[in-house]
Amino acid sequence: MNLLHPAPLPAILLACPWIILTDGFRNRNNLTLPYRRLARPLPVDPECRRAFDKLMSRQLRYIIYKLSDDFKEIVIESTSEGATENYDEFREKLVNAQTKSATGAISKGPRYAVYDFEYKLASGEGSRNKVTFIAWSPDDAGIKSKMVYASSKEALKRSLSGIAVELQANEQDDIEYEQIIKTVSKGTAA
Numbered sequence: 001m002n003l004l005h006p007a008p009l010p011a012i013l014l015a016c017p018w019i020i021l022t023d024g025f026r027n028r029n030n031l032t033l034p035y036r037r038l039a040r041p042l043p044v045d046p047e048c049r050r051a052f053d054k055l056m057s058r059q060l061r062y063i064i065y066k067l068s069d070d071f072k073e074i075v076i077e078s079t080s081e082g083a084t085e086n087y088d089e090f091r092e093k094l095v096n097a098q099t100k101s102a103t104g105a106i107s108k109g110p111r112y113a114v115y116d117f118e119y120k121l122a123s124g125e126g127s128r129n130k131v132t133f134i135a136w137s138p139d140d141a142g143i144k145s146k147m148v149y150a151s152s153k154e155a156l157k158r159s160l161s162g163i164a165v166e167l168q169a170n171e172q173d174d175i176e177y178e179q180i181i182k183t184v185s186k187g188t189a190a
Helices: 011-015 035-039 046-056 087-095 143-159 177-185
Strands: 024-026 032-034 062-067 074-079 098-100 106-108 111-120 127-136 165-169
Touching (some): 046 062, 046 074, 046 143, 062 087, 062 143, 074 143, 087 177, 111 143, 111 177, 127 143, 165 177
Parallel strands (some): 127 165
Antiparallel strands (some): 024 032, 062 074, 062 111, 098 106
16 A cells, blocks of 8 residues: 555545544553454343243243353343242342453343333222333443443343333442332332
């Protein structure tokens, strides 16, 4: 390539001058990391959809999803024993979730969860169910795992049709039962 006469730029770059030509970004150690490894959504294990179908038929109360240990797909971490398991057990599983990093360090980890919330209406007109998708990403979780979970969230949601409400939770207060019921019911719960 001659520096006096460089190769012509593709038309898209001429039309969009804000595009920066790079094949990655630099981390703290000034090493270039490729974008494609961190931003690509992961595939969803077919078992995730089958368990969700059970939840929609009221056989399960909740499902907790995680990334596989090799960070290659989204899998089921745990489900309720039946439709009667309580919210406190579900919350504890989310709060205590741990992720193993590539270096082998264990820390708090993000998770996806689907919970079938049932609540009574304040007007006395009966009860309602809302299937709620919760993206749990604690503030003290690792950066890489947060990035991979954020980039794969939409792939999981697309495979689970029938979700009524989506919540992003970063602190334990965000997944308190009363707080979630207020959000899910839009203030109509008793």
